Amino acid sequence: MLQKASDTPPKAENVLVLVRHGQSEWNRLNMFTGWKDVGLSEEGMAEAHGAGARLKEEGLHFDSAFASTLKRAHNTLDIILEELGQDKLPIIKAAALNERDYGQLVGINKEEARKRFGAEQVHIWQRSYDIAPPGGESLKDTAARVCPFYDRWIVPELQEGKNVIVVAHGNSLRSLIMELDKLTPEEVKDYSLATAVPVIYRINADGSVAEKRDLAA
């Protein structure tokens, strides 16, 4: 989706890149992960190198880097920064960016969960806006920590003309993208992020989206 939100051309520097971490060991095993701190798989590391290489091709250079406190996210960011020749850039790690808590589903194979609870119910837990999995967070709950963090710590960086990269998770980033793209709860049900594929935004000085480019598209 391309959004034109201002007549004033955005400064070229106001770039926000969002990246879901590379494949984790539990993604590889198709298990609900949530807050479980699992590492990247071999393939996930390779995907992270690929994401860094694509950002390098785009000619991007970052002034600030944010990740969740979960190692699959900040290890992905380490690899991306290494590819960009920016491994000295400090990474700000924030629990507010962590994956949605999948509660009692954590550690269960997704196919097994569909057999146990029914595919429709599992899909509702995975993709609905305000229905939480048992003992876990809904996307709305996740947005309630991700979006205030974004407003408080990331928007001011963008407003100073900095380029910012954020590496986080499928659902924590969905909640932010829902806000940036003004998606409805119905629209967000069909939205998901591939591992380690950068989404590049240009953000206006007022925080609105000037342009969005998903490198997966």
Ligand SMILES: O=C(O)[C@H](O)COP(=O)(O)O
């Ligand atoms: O926590 C997880 O299991 C994954 O990171 C995201 O899972 P989902 O794509 O099933 O929401």
